[in-house]
Amino acid sequence: MDREAAARRPLFRMFNDVPGRYDIMNRILTLGQDERWRKKAVKLCLDEDPERVLDICTGTADLALRIAKMADKPIEITASDFSQPMLDVAAEKAQKLNGRKVDFVLADTADLPFENNHFNVSTIGFAFRNLTYKNKFAGQYLSEILRTLKPGGIFIIAESSQPKNPILKLGFRVYLKVWVQWLGGLLSGHSRAYRYLAVSALNYYSPEEVGKLLEENGFTGFQHIPMLGGSAAIYSVRKPRK
Numbered sequence: 326m327d328r329e330a331a332a333r334r335p336l337f338r339m340f341n342d343v344p345g346r347y348d349i350m351n352r353i354l355t356l357g358q359d360e361r362w363r364k365k366a367v368k369l370c371l372d373e374d375p376e377r378v379l380d381i382c383t384g385t386a387d388l389a390l391r392i393a394k395m396a397d398k399p400i401e402i403t404a405s406d407f408s409q410p411m412l413d414v415a416a417e418k419a420q421k422l423n424g425r426k427v428d429f430v431l432a433d434t435a436d437l438p439f440e441n442n443h444f445n446v447s448t449i450g451f452a453f454r455n456l457t458y459k460n461k462f463a464g465q466y467l468s469e470i471l472r473t474l475k476p477g478g479i480f481i482i483a484e485s486s487q488p489k490n491p492i493l494k495l496g497f498r499v500y501l502k503v504w505v506q507w508l509g510g511l512l513s514g515h516s517r518a519y520r521y522l523a524v525s526a527l528n529y530y531s532p533e534e535v536g537k538l539l540e541e542n543g544f545t546g547f548q549h550i551p552m553l554g555g556s557a558a559i560y561s562v563r564k565p566r567k
């Protein structure tokens with residue numbers, strides 16, 4: 326990957342700062358729910374009986390490693406991220422995989438080093454917001470994800486969402502401002518990163534807007550599974566078969 330180009334990407338520096346406590350912070354801030362949401366995304370992925378899977382923005386690889394563990398046969402799993410410190414943590418965790426394998430690739434999602442029509446499934450855990458919220462490269466990221474998927478292949482997204490119920494919505498706002506922004510900043514020592522997380526989640530797109538964004542960028546067949554009262558969601562779309 327061209328390091329200079331990556332360094333110009335929004336959020337690059339922020340993600341290089343957080344890997345040390347990233348997993349434990351996820352568990353604390355979601356009270357372990359993040360693992361339940363990833364599990365649901367993994368189930369959808371494995372329902373496809375894929376040969377090749379790409380986990381984009383893999384971070385510390387919780388999603389990619391779970392795919393490897395839950396699969397009933399070996400699958401070719403590639404996990405990419407533009408942060409080497411995140412991938413270092415991921416590679417260490419992957420050593421406990423017991424025979425299963427994940428290939429880690431340092432790559433900016435704007436320029437994926439994979440062939441056209443290569444993967445049956447692409448997944449992304451809690452990073453679609455990073456790629457699309459106030460991000461001027463969103464179109465480029467989505468076009469790379471589409472290019473590398475096989476026709477008919479599925480793109481599965483686990484992401485925070487917006488509850489529709491007004492009481493749940495208020496509770497979600499308080500949770501983000503107090504629990505995620507304040508407590509996350511305090512415990513992690515990275516107040517800027519957790520402020521970004523809270524503010525971007527607070528203002529992120531509704532499921533309808535996510536569907537529109539994906540369909541405007543060439544995907545089809547938007548599906549939405551709300552989780553925990555709509556505070557999170559599993560979305561999926563496909564690459565058209567033509």
Ligand SMILES: C[S@@+](CC[C@H](N)C(=O)[O-])C[C@H]1O[C@@H](n2cnc3c(N)ncnc32)[C@H](O)[C@@H]1O
Nearest residue numbers: 340382383384406407408411433434450451452
């Ligand atoms: C919130 S973390 C999510 C990590 C992981 N997928 C999970 O489920 O916990 C976001 C990850 O996306 C990566 N990232 C953000 N923008 C990226 C880009 N343009 N290209 C590649 N990786 C990116 C960051 O380095 C970080 O590891």
